[in-house]
Amino acid sequence: MSVFDRNSRLVVDDDQELLALIAELGKRNGYAVLTADTGASFKQILSEHQPSLVLLDLQMADMDGVEALRHLASLGSKAEVMLMSGMDHKVLATARQFGLSMGLQMQAAMQKPVRIVELEAILARHRGERSPLMPEDLRRALDEYELTLHYQPILRRSGHAMEISSVEALVRWQHPVRGLLYAGEFLPLVERENLMTELTDFVLNESLRQVGHWHARGLRLGLAVNLAARTVSDLNFPDRLSRVLQEYTVAPGSLCFEVTEAAAVGDLKLVMDSFARLRVKGVQLALDDFGVGTSSLTQLYKMPYNILKIDQTLIGEMLSSRQAHTVVSALIDLGHKLSLTVCAEGIESEAVYSQLDKLGCDCFQGNYLSRPLPAVALENFVREWNAAQQITSNLLVG
Numbered sequence: 052m053s054v055f056d057r058n059s060r061l062v063v064d065d066d067q068e069l070l071a072l073i074a075e076l077g078k079r080n081g082y083a084v085l086t087a088d089t090g091a092s093f094k095q096i097l098s099e100h101q102p103s104l105v106l107l108d109l110q111m112a113d114m115d116g117v118e119a120l121r122h123l124a125s126l127g128s129k130a131e132v133m134l135m136s137g138m139d140h141k142v143l144a145t146a147r148q149f150g151l152s153m154g155l156q157m158q159a160a161m162q163k164p165v166r167i168v169e170l171e172a173i174l175a176r177h178r179g180e181r182s183p184l185m186p187e188d189l190r191r192a193l194d195e196y197e198l199t200l201h202y203q204p205i206l207r208r209s210g211h212a213m214e215i216s217s218v219e220a221l222v223r224w225q226h227p228v229r230g231l232l233y234a235g236e237f238l239p240l241v242e243r244e245n246l247m248t249e250l251t252d253f254v255l256n257e258s259l260r261q262v263g264h265w266h267a268r269g270l271r272l273g274l275a276v277n278l279a280a281r282t283v284s285d286l287n288f289p290d291r292l293s294r295v296l297q298e299y300t301v302a303p304g305s306l307c308f309e310v311t312e313a314a315a316v317g318d319l320k321l322v323m324d325s326f327a328r329l330r331v332k333g334v335q336l337a338l339d340d341f342g343v344g345t346s347s348l349t350q351l352y353k354m355p356y357n358i359l360k361i362d363q364t365l366i367g368e369m370l371s372s373r374q375a376h377t378v379v380s381a382l383i384d385l386g387h388k389l390s391l392t393v394c395a396e397g398i399e400s401e402a403v404y405s406q407l408d409k410l411g412c413d414c415f416q417g418n419y420l421s422r423p424l425p426a427v428a429l430e431n432f433v434r435e436w437n438a439a440q441q442i443t444s445n446l447l448v449g
């Protein structure tokens with residue numbers, strides 16, 4: 052009889068090269084990978100194993116993805132299922148919905164061609180079924196400095212050159228047992244436990260200390276920090292902020308707060324009051340993740356934002372969907388008409404980057420340019436980038 056294997060991945064694809072590569076990744080990184088290149092081998096493996104993650108190609112010669120999903124459901128599979136396909140994103144979304152309707156644990160689908168770094172991150176991060184994170188874990192993390200920050204560079208058009216003008220601080224939890232956890236994995240717990248103020252204070256202190264240190268060593272980088280709803284409507288926050296800025300001698304103009312619409316809809320008077328005080332201090336404000344959820348155009352002109360960040364879902368779909376492309380193009384124009392700086396996030400390929408460049412986007416962010424990095428790696432990345440720019444501009448001049 053098969054038992055649920057908390058740490059095994061099954062990859063189903065008729066692309067032999069991809070299977071060999073993933074098996075090699077597994078060997079190198081120490082996790083089990085099962086591979087199937089036909090429908091028959093897929094069913095055979097499932098009669099002996101219960102993997103905790105299934106990566107599934109939607110189109111195989113002898114079995115389509117829907118049939119495979121039906122088979123997994125008939126076995127009562129508890130695996131996380133991730134679809135991969137070169138087909139239109141709408142087909143992927145429909146197949147995913149189908150899996151959900153049958154009670155499968157469907158994850159976000161992956162468009163082909165898959166990027167190996169992306170795949171490696173997914174495979175490495177997956178560690179099977181886990182018990183939930185506990186509040187006492189989180190308190191310990193705050194007390195014992197298990198939280199850390201990664202910084203993702205943001206590229207800005209500057210004449211003919213592209214310069215790294217700023218970084219976005221993204222919080223991580225270096226968990227002693229689970230390894231590095233991303234923000235999305237533990238922020239809901241932070242909210243539930245009422246610890247957002249503590250988390251924000253940590254992020255602000257740590258990121259401003261780091262940026263102050265970079266400035267002192269000649270690395271002029273702006274800093275973007277995400278703010279949660281609770282902080283946005285906390286009337287004491289602007290004063291707390293002034294103290295931290297002074298402590299690390301960072302000019303307010305170097306700092307930008309990123310706020311999602313959901314965070315800024317609470318008590319509008321309070322939010323407006325807080326935003327106005329922040330802008331008067333010289334801090335910049337970005338409307339984050341614009342274009343998904345309940346995007347309201349009213350916020351765009353009523354609130355004192357100066358940066359508009361287009362959500363990564365829209366950016367990710369702009370090459371496969373003409374409609375998404377049109378929306379991105381219109382948002383860039385709209386942003387410019389409202390005198391906003393427009394930033395695209397979640398850029399994962401050269402093709403998307405050059406499209407956005409053609410459309411006149413001002414700032415660029417995403418794994419194609421660089422993933423979020425620890426401070427030292429970020430500093431090296433920026434220095435190498437600047438050196439390469441210097442060489443290019445010398446060549447242009449000379």
Ligand code: C2E
Pocket residue numbers: 203220221222233234235236238251254277278279309339340363396397398399416417418419422423
């Ligand atoms: P966000 O502010 O929109 O940040 C961008 C997220 O997209 C980050 O995820 C980043 O790692 C990820 N990302 C960047 N480039 C790419 C790409 O090319 N492809 C894909 N697929 N993803 C990319 P992360 O770090 O897990 O953060 C998720 C969200 O959690 C953030 O979304 C932000 O809303 C929130 N967050 C992160 N750090 C903090 C924090 O310090 N405080 C608060 N309140 N929220 C935070």
Ligand code: MG
Pocket residue numbers: 219277309339
């Ligand atoms: Mg953000």
Ligand code: MG
Pocket residue numbers: 339340360362363396
């Ligand atoms: Mg965002």
